[in-house]
Amino acid sequence: MTRTTIERQYDDDTPASVAIVDGISTLEGTDGAATTDELGFRLYDYVDPEALDTIVAEGSGAGDVVVSFRVEAYHVTVTNAGRIRIRFRE
Structure with missing residues (x-):
């Protein structure tokens, strides 16, 4: 079975944008x-x-932040807690 969801973490060494790709x-x-x-x-x-x-x-001072957007066939959710969830949109 093909995996349709993946979770990643990001940090100062690997920014969110790099972890998403x-x-x-x-x-x-x-x-x-x-x-x-x-x-x-x-x-x-x-x-x-x-x-x-x-x-x-x-440490951006923005409080809890959740950003969601679509990339091609994927729904991406990023939090300021260092977590990324990428899900294939069926």
Whole structure:
């Protein structure tokens, strides 16, 4: 059975935007360092990666933050607690 959901964690060494691409790469069955050509999309086409990383960074003073958006066939949820959930939209 194909895995349709994956959870990742991010931190100062691996920002949320990088962990999202890694997670989608895993679900797509490609290398974790997949290029935009291999994946067929750029994260920037769906969300500003730098803004996302800033919003969910620990210690940003924003309180509890949850950001959800769609990337291709996936629904992505990111929290400022360092957690990412990527789910295939059926």
